[in-house]
Amino acid sequence: MATSRTTKILSVKDQIAEQLRTDIISGAFPPNTKLNETELANRFGLSRGPIRDVILQLTKEGLLISKNNCGASVNSVLDPSMQKLMIKLRREIEVFAIEQINDTLSEQEITELEAILADLQKALDAEDYAEVTKIDISFHRYLINKAGGDELVNIWYPYVMRMRLNYKRISSSSQCVDEHSRILDALKAGDVKLASKAVKANIK
Structure with missing residues (x-):
């Protein structure tokens, strides 16, 4: 479809x-x-x-x-302490974005985010892990852009890409999709606290 x-x-x-x-x-x-x-x-x-x-x-x-x-x-792979710092900084930026969005997603935007998750499932089913990574990033980027436009994206994006050098294959396709679905479901319900918690659980 x-x-x-x-x-x-x-x-x-x-x-x-x-x-x-x-x-x-x-x-x-x-x-x-x-x-x-x-x-x-x-x-x-x-x-x-x-x-x-x-x-x-x-x-x-x-x-x-x-x-x-x-x-x-x-670039080289981040050492564990630097990776931990990157995770912390990225979480702070994305929680900030969730707080800015705060129940403002339109039906069209929700539909587009659901389509991204459908693409994510397809890539996982095909075991195309490079594509999984890019679609994963696009989901988060959509939210960051919604919250703060290019200015916030430009702050956030280097952290994400640098972390991806530590990329490892997803062990469970259902876990990957479920984590992102929980973020979207919480946003659809207007539950900022739950959405923030879901974001933190996904970034690791």
């Missing part, structure tokens, strides 16, 4: 950035892998200029790290 969500047309740079995110999240480019601009330009049939722009974008997101005279490489 077709969803009501509008299909977003991505620019060439955005398409390349999305593919490289997938490569990193899926493990095709493991942590500390050095990226070669020339090889990437040849792969995507572009000059090195657009590739540099994409690398800069992914560096800002925390997926890549660039050093003078060394080029760019996939």
Whole structure:
């Protein structure tokens, strides 16, 4: 069944950035892998200029790290103490977002969030874990954008992407979908406290 969500047309740079995110999240480019601009330009049939722009974008997101005279490489996995800090900061941002939303979701927005969860289930059924990760992020991003627009998204997004370098496969598809469904159900009921609790339980 077709969803009501509008299909977003991505620019060439955005398409390349999305593919490289997938490569990193899926493990095709493991942590500390050095990226070669020339090889990437040849792969995507572009000059090195657009590739540099994409690398800069992914560096800002925390997926890549660039050093003078060394080029760019996939960022390293966070050590446990830093991962714990990232989880704490992300939880604070998302609880803030839940409090801002506070029973303001329209029927259309609820329908769109339900469609995201349906896509999440499909990706899990297909065992496409890179896609699972991206859809998971899109669910949370939808709420963050609803609460604070691009300004809040730009604060939140690097934490999420940096944490994803510690990504591990979902052990239970039902658990993954249920955790997100509990967030949405609480929002639909206008229960901010319960929604905040569900968000905290999901971010780990």
